[in-house]
Amino acid sequence: MLIVQKFGGSSVADAEKLRRVAGIIADTKKAGNDVVVVLSAQGDTTDDLIAKAHELSPDPNKREMDMLMSTGEQISISLCAIALQALGVPSISLLGWQVGMKTNSDYGNARIKTLDQERIRRELEQGRVVLVAGFQGINKHDDMTTLGRGGSDTTAVAIAAKMHADLCQIYTDVEGVYTADPRLVPTAKKLKEITYDEMLELASMGAQVLHNRSVELAKRYGVPMEVLSSYVRKPGTIVKEVTKEMEETKISGIARDDKIARIALVGLKDEPGIAYKIFRVLAREKINVDLILQSIGRGNTKDISFTIPKSELEHAAQALRAEQDVIGFEHINVTDKISKLSVVGAGMINRPGVAALVFEALAAAQVNIHMISTSEIKISVLIDAENADVAMRAVHKKFFEE
Ligand code: ADP
Numbered sequence: 001m002l003i004v005q006k007f008g009g010s011s012v013a014d015a016e017k018l019r020r021v022a023g024i025i026a027d028t029k030k031a032g033n034d035v036v037v038v039l040s041a042q043g044d045t046t047d048d049l050i051a052k053a054h055e056l057s058p059d060p061n062k063r064e065m066d067m068l069m070s071t072g073e074q075i076s077i078s079l080c081a082i083a084l085q086a087l088g089v090p091s092i093s094l095l096g097w098q099v100g101m102k103t104n105s106d107y108g109n110a111r112i113k114t115l116d117q118e119r120i121r122r123e124l125e126q127g128r129v130v131l132v133a134g135f136q137g138i139n140k141h142d143d144m145t146t147l148g149r150g151g152s153d154t155t156a157v158a159i160a161a162k163m164h165a166d167l168c169q170i171y172t173d174v175e176g177v178y179t180a181d182p183r184l185v186p187t188a189k190k191l192k193e194i195t196y197d198e199m200l201e202l203a204s205m206g207a208q209v210l211h212n213r214s215v216e217l218a219k220r221y222g223v224p225m226e227v228l229s230s231y232v233r234k235p236g237t238i239v240k241e242v243t244k245e246m247e248e249t250k251i252s253g254i255a256r257d258d259k260i261a262r263i264a265l266v267g268l269k270d271e272p273g274i275a276y277k278i279f280r281v282l283a284r285e286k287i288n289v290d291l292i293l294q295s296i297g298r299g300n301t302k303d304i305s306f307t308i309p310k311s312e313l314e315h316a317a318q319a320l321r322a323e324q325d326v327i328g329f330e331h332i333n334v335t336d337k338i339s340k341l342s343v344v345g346a347g348m349i350n351r352p353g354v355a356a357l358v359f360e361a362l363a364a365a366q367v368n369i370h371m372i373s374t375s376e377i378k379i380s381v382l383i384d385a386e387n388a389d390v391a392m393r394a395v396h397k398k399f400f401e402e
């Protein structure tokens, strides 16, 4: 079998952990498999590198940031190769460019275009374990790019897809995918399996256990994925197209996103074209808008509010204020003290009542809802950040503990 294994930052944080990881890899290899390993930077390395840049500039150049951030993974793969060789396992470490990981030029959030598997194949044929630096690639100018925070998962799935691997294992610091982040909800339960669609919603709605683009890729190419622990050797959670329990369980998990902000434009004219005037400004500034709420007109005015990434709040507010006369709002309200709670489950298709249960749990916990949004397999509510912990536990209790 060809197995791709990815180990996250906390799993490779120090020599002892690297030795443990090397042990897992060595066992997989000794069982007769070809093994490609993708590693993240050790511990908080990426955060530390970003902090170093900000000591020097409030707005560092994006190309240079990728040059900087991509160094973390180089340390992990070379150290891990050294650890494996110490165990007598032939191995070689390779950077993104050495495995032909070509991306577009969107520094800090680059997308993979192509991957050349020749070098990896050649090394595997020599009987080596191949260690690839996660999170990085090169663009058409041969400059370093990175895939966005958490992007090593996507490196692993891309390699697994391209090389038709039999399994892509994502080793991390929890034992699998849970019904909620086990750090926020101690009673969360580990799932045996979950569908790509559900996992994609959970990841996109803030469950950082998998990079959402890795799930997107896994679904598109049908890569079987497993999320499991680097510390305890037992089966994790399988991510695949269809699960056995899909029809029975309404809900597979709850996710929470605290990295959002809300802008409200108050006193807009109640006439055609207003939404266009607002959202074309945000599109021009490349700001992603998530939830949108428009009030019913009263008299001649209406309000529109929407959420955006927290990191874009200042930028968005500035751009909108600059166009106040064109858009024609009376005033603008902004807050980043909000949180989005999402309930995800393929079983809610054609099953009324899931939303009512969410609202019942929130009402009992005295949590006020600002916005609501639904899709086929998801219900999201926007609430005050100060209520997020209580709300998450209340909703989890309603679906999984009653
Ligand atoms: P890695 O460094 O291995 O990539 P991450 O920190 O990116 O690890 O992801 C693992 C973390 O994801 C866990 O420690 C956990 O706190 C968080 N997490 C959020 N939602 C979930 C969930 N539904 N199931 C499991 N873990 C979750």
Ligand code: ASP
Pocket: 008, 009, 040, 041, 046, 047, 072, 134, 135, 148, 149, 150, 151, 152, 153
């Ligand atoms: N080291 C990168 C980050 O911290 C990539 C990853 O961990 O997946 O975001």
Ligand code: MG
Pocket: 008, 150, 153, 208, 209, 210, 211
């Ligand atoms: Mg991660």
